[in-house]
Amino acid sequence: MNLNELYEVVVKRQPNDKEFLQAVDEVFDSLKVIEEVHPELLSDDVLKRIVEPERQIIFRVPWVDDNGVTQVNRGYRIQFNSAIGPYKGGIRLHPSVNISIIKFLGFEQIFKNALTTLPMGGGKGGSDFDPKGKSDAEVMRFCQSFMTELYRYIGPEVDVPAGDIGTGAREVGYMFGQYKRITRDFSGVLTGKGLTFGGSLTRTEATGYGLCYFTQALLKDNGTTFDGKTVAISGSGNVAIYACEKATQLGAKVVTLSDSNGYIYDANGIDLDLVKEIKEVKRGRIKEYVDVHPEATYVAGERPWSVKCDIALPCATQNELDIEDAKKLVANGVFCVCEGANMPTTPAAIKYLMENGVYYAPGKASNAGGVACSGLEMSQNAMHLSWTFEEVDEKLEGIMNEIFRQCRDTAIEYGHEKEYVIGANIAGFLKVATAMKAQGTV
């Protein structure tokens, strides 16, 4: 069966899962390069298995709100691939969550985790629960109910969930507490834990910092640096905040951040202490920024891609940068787009950016710093020790440099220099495929 034929099988099996099909299509597009040069590396048996999750768990999550009313959400955990390690990946809490979104995220995670060089398989979970506007007590009751079902499927050597959209330190803490209460097992079953109970220094910063380390490696390889560049970032959550921090430390000026209601533009560079106060302490909205900085602007209902910048780092959600946005970015002189979010750039936008000579890096490579640091948290938990911030940060930078090297060198090896998406997909795939073949048809 060739890649086109297998893609038709995947479509037939889940015709409505558009995000998942988009993610598979992108990977298959890259694998066509191997199909042409080295068909023997594409085993039919491996390909057929890699697009089907090993296990999909869907469950009811009932909880009682502050008014005493029962609420019901749907919980998911997709254990996609365990060829190179225990399932590993975050939990997304957002009203848009459905099986397609969790499957696309789980599929991406397989290749991302392989690129980190650490022994982690691919998984993802979540729920259509919306933590926004809920009290701490409601969030706690939801997280406890979610874990009361999930605990039987996970474990430190089985499946290790973590944060994603809507799941931060608060939610991981509540889930960890409930897991421990049910199992009596104090172990590294989740990552992104608080620093007083097994969390790793640098995990909070890791995805955003890692994105900038990857981008820095890419820029260096192309003869430039962050220094003096203007950067547009979308989102104002965990990834966006720490991408803004590191890009600024590396000499860039970050001029935008956003949330699902609009974006802020500050020509003087984002005041990140204020953003942290609004988002991390008050759990407020990004438009509150202009209350303190009236010289900055807030644009409601728009995304930040019409702003003039050299480098764009989409850090909010999937398909948030489309072909119209890509055209605006190119017209304004952007030369580099590295993804902090998972699949934020639409296929047409990726094509347009690359055709116009923009360096483009896919999230499964450039945002792998978060899960890489989670892997380091697992190592520390297994050894019952903790490394300093500097030690973890140094390891993180080393891993991101190595991921960039794999993307660059694999792209060159297959005759597609600077097409980092091809390098990422092929390098990640070959590692997992080799392990799957060695373990037989399971």
Ligand code: NDP
């Ligand atoms: P957070 O929940 O901390 O922040 C998410 C941000 O994205 C918020 O500003 C949110 O705005 C915005 N956003 C979410 N959904 C939408 C939407 N539908 N339209 C517009 N804006 C939206 O999540 P993270 O920062 O952790 O995650 C951001 C991205 O990075 C996701 O794609 C995630 O999968 C990816 N990622 C995260 C990692 C991590 O370690 N946390 C690791 C690797 C990738 P609002 O408040 O209005 O919803």
Ligand code: 2IT
């Ligand atoms: O998309 C991702 O890589 C994450 N949300 C982080 C997963 C993790 O296990 O740390």
